[in-house]
Amino acid sequence: MGPETGGAFLMALVVIVIAGYPYYIIFSMLLNNTASATEAGVYFIVYTGFIGGMLATWGTALGWLMLTLLLLLSISYPWLLGASERRAMWKMDLEDLAECDAFIRRAPTIVDNYDRAITICRRRGEYARAIQYAEAYLAAVGEDFKMQRRLEQLKRMLRRQTLGSKICPVCDTENTPGAAECIRCGRLLALPTDVVAGCASETGLRALAATTITLLAIGIALALLRSSALAIGIVFVSAFVTAMTYVYLRR
Numbered sequence: 001m002g003p004e005t006g007g008a009f010l011m012a013l014v015v016i017v018i019a020g021y022p023y024y025i026i027f028s029m030l031l032n033n034t035a036s037a038t039e040a041g042v043y044f045i046v047y048t049g050f051i052g053g054m055l056a057t058w059g060t061a062l063g064w065l066m067l068t069l070l071l072l073l074s075i076s077y078p079w080l081l082g083a084s085e086r087r088a089m090w091k092m093d094l095e096d097l098a099e100c101d102a103f104i105r106r107a108p109t110i111v112d113n114y115d116r117a118i119t120i121c122r123r124r125g126e127y128a129r130a131i132q133y134a135e136a137y138l139a140a141v142g143e144d145f146k147m148q149r150r151l152e153q154l155k156r157m158l159r160r161q162t163l164g165s166k167i168c169p170v171c172d173t174e175n176t177p178g179a180a181e182c183i184r185c186g187r188l189l190a191l192p193t194d195v196v197a198g199c200a201s202e203t204g205l206r207a208l209a210a211t212t213i214t215l216l217a218i219g220i221a222l223a224l225l226r227s228s229a230l231a232i233g234i235v236f237v238s239a240f241v242t243a244m245t246y247v248y249l250r251r
Contacts, residue, residue, distance in 0.1 A: 215239035
């Protein structure tokens, strides 16, 4: 198989994968009961017609335009779905926090309401607000070893968020920003596990997603330009690896 044949094969494979993804979405909507059978049928027919039009105009400017639209659809749908879910979760969190505040006003010494509010704030990355809940509970009850320990952890997480301090995963010691090893146990703080942990942050996940999309676009461009099959394969394999890493860390 020559370079041109290999490039054409990879291009065809990419088109099949991209074209098949919306079908997966449609069937997922049907199985998850997020769309009725009628709605799923309409989506299926319309999308199949779109694919038919793309194949009928393949090789023309209109065909490439339809392929580009298909690529944008496949890429943007997970982002739009994720954004919608995050907005819904954000709204639910606000409602839950308002409910916690109401319960705390009625019974300021019940720890469950504070725990729930602190958990929500930690998930949202609002450590300063979580600290306020912990301090309010301690002010109401006086002493609570468990909450005091949790307050110390929250303060450390806030410093880590604002100052970039490093927490040792072995002895849980807080180290200064830029430290290469733990001041207490000597554990190196720049191991591959720390890199993976950094990728698992919101910024790291966005970088992985952007890298995947960029590599995919480069691979398609190389295939269209009929470049070396080896180069195209390397780019697509790299895109696959970053995509799988993103999916794994996103769980």
